Amino acid sequence: MMVRSRFQGTILGKTYTFTAEESQDQMKAVLDLANQQLTAIKTGNPNLSNEEAAMLLAFNALSDQLKMQEARR
Incomplete structure (x- = not known):
């Protein structure tokens, strides 16, 4: 059983x-x-808000996750 920590x-x-x-x-x-x-995203797109940059990061992370799952099949 794993212990959750903060x-x-x-x-x-x-x-x-x-x-x-x-x-x-x-x-x-x-x-x-x-x-x-996030720094790279904001550097490439300086007009993005922090929220928009975070959304792009999340989208990119999920895209990478799907690619890795497909590669394992």
Whole structure:
């Protein structure tokens, strides 16, 4: 049985508290990757709001997830 733990991190200047079964190191890696990708999205599209950039990041992440699932078949 995995233990859920809390993790605080900042994304685009706003602090969030996450609850997850993953390790703190895993959550930090995810947070760092999210910030890197959001920075790249906002650099390429400076007129996007933070919300729009986050939506594009989520869409890209889901697209990548589907590609990986299809590749496993």
